Amino acid sequence: MIESATRELHKATLVPLRVPSGSAGQAMAKLGFLHRLGLRPAEVENAVRRLREADAGTGAEAATAPVPDEPVPDEPVLELLASFEEPGVPPLLPAAQVLAGVPVEVLQRFGRAVVELRRADLERCTAERAGADTATGADTAAGAARNDLHRALLAVKGLELGSETSLVGALNLERLEMTPAGIERGELVGTVPLAPLEQTAVTQKEWSVQKKEFTSIVTDSLETLSETGVTDNTELSQSTNSQQEHSNQFNITGTVSGGIPLISGSVTSSFTGQGKESQSAGESRKHATGLTQKASSRAKQEHKVTIATTTVTGTSQTTTRTLRNPHDTNPIRVDYYSMMRKWRVRLYRHGLRSTYDIVLPEPAASIRRSYVELAALKARLGPFVFNLPHSDITADIRADDPKPPVTDPPTPDQPHYLVLADRYHAPAPPPPPAPTKTLTLSVDGLDLGEGRHSGKVTATVPPGYQVALVVMNASLEHAEHAGRFTVMGTNISFEPWGHHKDYADEHLFAHDGTPFLAGATETQPIRLLFEDVGTATIVFTVRCVPTKESMEQWRADVWNVLYNAAQTQYFAEQQDIAGRIAALEERLTDVDTLTLRREENDEVMKGVLRYLLGNRFPTVPGDVLTVLEEAGVDVAHGTGFESGAINPDSIEWTLVRQYEEIVRFVNQAIEWENVVTFLYSYFWDVPASWDFIRQLEHPDATRQAFLRAGSARVVLTVRRGWETRWANFVDRGLLDDPHAPDPESPYWTIAQEIAAYDDRNYPGIPAANPGKTATRLQDAVITTSPVSVGPSPGPVSIQVASSAGFLAGAQVVIDSVRGLDHDQEAQTIVDIPDATHIRVGRLLKAHTGTAASPFQVTQPGEKGELIAEWNEYTPTSGIDITVTYNPAEGG
Structure with a gap:
């Protein structure tokens, strides 16, 4: 095999996890619920009063209220909820820590009471609008009430779903390696039989057909560069990429972006045993083998070879080969076989990451603002229309005309025709010399x-x-x-x-x-x-x-002057609008692919921060902005802080400082380069926006899908080593704390297990190829120990079957597996005394081994665990020829 010609394709298997539901914990989910609820002043007091009336059997809710098994918020919780009433901005982490202990049932019942309050408010506004003489103010109030009710319904529904489903999961990091393993004879593509002394001519033609749309998807969406003309499009790597992207378009509702372009799903499983890992490995193997088999089949179908046989009479061409049977008694047969390139395909699993799933509404909301401006500009384009009637041109003074500025002596009011002249910037002629x-x-x-x-x-x-x-x-x-x-x-x-x-x-x-x-x-x-x-x-x-005729003539003269001025002004405005449209369209479309992806990732990151920290998260607090504006700095072009208008020690920075540690933690704890985003269709947005969203267009297909997304599922990948800190953050509201909470939460336990599981090389997974030995684990060194050792705070010598291949300073996984309830740990080798012993720095757990059942010691390799291995074939341009003499006798 030619290892240097190996192609690699990174993929991953996402495994959602079932977490036991409980009323405690889930601090960030509860915090997000209160932020999305958008409590108004005095709304907490009114909602709690409604709940107490329902419990007492009185009030508006009593007739429809269920049996009051769910508790009402007590005084400390009421004070906490009241701190979220607008326009206040409560401290994030202290509130989150307190919310961790508030039962989910209390918040759910409180949220339903807020929904009923806002429903009643909407009914009141609707009734007032029906009885109002002018509907402008009533319409505004009804619209605001409807939006408030919609927010409350979404917040309550989100909390209910969040408490019933798990937001955590596991992402198995995998890699497909495809290595050329030689050339073999393929299928029979043509046969030329020759009778004794017969002569014939054979013309050989060969071509390959590539489906351009699949290649474009790979080069533009996955690799963001064009490789046309510099790669062999029949190779398995390109076929695999094309087939995988094509499969994703049909099997995944949305678009995958981020650092892990290929995701295979696995059934939801509890994170409690080795069966889950074997199941996800099996799912990944079937996904990968099916992927390469389809790709190989498609490559074979696209590579076509035809053999044409003709009788040559006195002429020949350079593309023609003359065949002659020299035997005068025996026939012969010439067979043509295609030459196939053999690929050795291996699927490695090299890591495990904890994930946190959230759903963001309107991920492209900020980017759409430019398209809203573009639509508004285009709506202003159109033919010139001048609707001023002749009768509106008069020398009378109208009460509703704008008044002249106050002067001393006072300026007299202008006749209406002069008001029109000022509006259109035209020199209107006066009426006949005098009114009488x-x-x-x-x-x-x-x-x-x-x-x-x-x-x-x-x-x-x-x-x-x-x-x-x-x-x-x-x-x-x-x-x-x-x-x-x-x-x-x-x-x-x-x-x-x-x-x-x-x-x-x-x-x-x-x-x-x-x-x-x-x-x-x-x-x-x-x-x-x-x-x-x-x-x-x-x-x-x-x-x-x-006379009437002279006044009509004067009106006509004034109208013509106003018309010409308005037309000139309109055409100038239309030209300006067309220029703004062209500049805006160029700014939206003439952007390189890398910048587009970076903008989309930034929008996803901003949406995640708002989901976790609330919609009122002050990237720049209003007090700071006010100080900048009063200091006269340029806040419109992002140069405000250069002038030093604000002292970093001033009180205006307090709101910024309370978020500094949170922002730093979130950006460090998440592998933003490996965040995966699934875009969901437009109909997951507000119905009133569907028509506008569906008409958004962009030459980049990924950007267009991002613009049209109604919502997005974002799978946050937790950085290695931050699993327990992240679990404490989202479940308990604790910032950068790796210690076990009291009481211990399932989120923290899962984070511990994922962190430990990532340190080992996945023992217990069935062998990809029966009969293969463990030495096929590519660079990994594995041995066993038949003795019992540990725990010990100091160096420990472990007897092993062989210390060959182990390196001092390398990390080894000492593993006694019982599902995920294992005694596994990772330690560092400090010395290798002899051929049958290794010394590690310490042991945290006891490991029991016997001659019949030794425990395993693994020094993981760079490539990870080999979980599947198979062969694939793709056609080449080569042809193999065999000649059979006397075919009837098999000679």
Whole structure:
């Protein structure tokens, strides 16, 4: 075998674990429940009062309340719950430690009481909206009540599921190694029979067909680089990767990302015996062998060889081989066989990690904000529409128009057409020169005498105007007789009035009651009639207004000016929007693959921190932000702390400091490079967002799946050596504490067992190939001891069958296995006295061995435990030829 040509493919088997359910512990799950609940001021008091009324058989909940077997929160718990009421930010770890001792049943019942309170609040808001005259404020209140109820329902459901199911699991780290093991003759691909002295020509053609979509998935999604043209696509490594990625698309609902690209599942088992390990190993072996078998079969199907036989008459081609049977009595047969590359495939299990499962809603919520902005910009694109009616253009002053700024002396209010001109930034023409035009016609000092006389005054109306009203002021006298006077066609009565008559601001009306000469244009005569009038002084005031046509023309002129200005402004705005859209799309799509994956991992990490520490986790507290803004620093571009506006010893940093140790612990305890994320479809999000989410697109398929995910299952891989600390953190709210809690929790016990199990080389797993010896464990050194030793605080010499291969300073696993209730431990070799003894630094446990049943001592190798081994074959371009003489006789 060519070891230097070995291909490696990392995979893992995830095993969920069953943990005995109990009311104590699960501190971080309870803390997350209270954070997601989002308690409002006085809500704790109201909810507890509701529970007590239900227990007493009174109140709104009494009719539907179950038998009050579940307790009501006592005073210390009430004070703790009240500290979570908004807008307070309670200290995280002290609250988590106290919550560990609060029974889950108490929090569940409290949560259901909050749900009922918010349900009643929603019903009240809905009723108020139905009776409100204006629904704007009522709609807002009803929407907020609905969101609060939704949050409470999700929080209670999450706590119920979290208390019934386990969030911990085990991740078996595995590796597939594929090593070329030689070339062997494969299947028969063609036969050429030749009669005695027969001659024929054989043309050989060969080609390979690759399915581009599978190759693209491997190079772009798994390896993030293109290997087209530099690798042999028929090799088992590429076929295996393609087949595995294709299998994941059909067998896993979601997308797998992170440091472990290939995950095989195993049935949920309790972490109490060796049977679980054997079962997960069997599941992994079947998964891996099925994977390589399918890949090998697909590779064989894609590699095609055809043999064409033709009769050559006097011509030949360079691709043609001439075959001739030299025998004059015996026939011969030429057989063509494909040459197959043999691969030795080994599946190693080299580690075990503790995991913690959580589900994050909307993992891409922050990244979607840019797409919300993009959608809003695109919604503003469209044809130009100008809906201003001509009738809205007027010189009147409207009460709802914006008022001018206060000045001294005061600035007069603007006519409405100037308000429109300011809105569209256009120089609107003024209306006709004046709102009215006055003509004064005087008849002074008429000396008429006795008898009847007539006269005429002519009013010339300027172009574009019409008469609106005629007002007369007159003084008439006669010394001897009673006189009479009238303006013909008006309401001035031709009745005698004595010796003197005055008319003061007399509005003239026609006989039908309309203003005299109303609407008249151009030249209009005013006819007068006198009888027995000696002297007369008459003044006519003709008030003119613009004609309807001139006002319409003015409105049209103003409308055209406003239209052109609005159109220019709109097109400039559309061009600016198009530029912003292009820049935003380029920023979203023109990103390298590595940056995309890093952004997605950052969003997952942020979601995990919020899940563990609460939605109100202050990455930068509001008080700190206020100080920065008051100091005038640039907070919009991330340069605020450079100016040193805040003293690190100031009180504003207290909220940051209380989270420093938590953030450091979470980032150290989790192998973020090996966190695995399963993305779930859009319909696990709020239904109102489904249409928007389904329309999100990105040229990178993984980013598009991340954007469209409604929620995500995140499997946190606990770093080796941090198992017990993490168990104390999530179960008891204890930070960076590796000691056993009192009372001991199942989380802590499992963490201990996983840590110990990772230190050994998986004894007890059935051999991958019957008949193989333990020396097939690749670099591992194994021996047995027939004696009983330990425990001892100092160095201990252990008699072994052979010390060959053991190294001073190396770690060995001393193992007496009884399921997971074992006496196994890992110790360091300090000396190798002779060929049958090794000396270790100390022994924590007693190990009993006999000649009939010795215990095992293992020095693990780098490759880990070999749990499966098999052969696979892929085609090559080679052809093997055999010639059979006298086939009938088998010669």
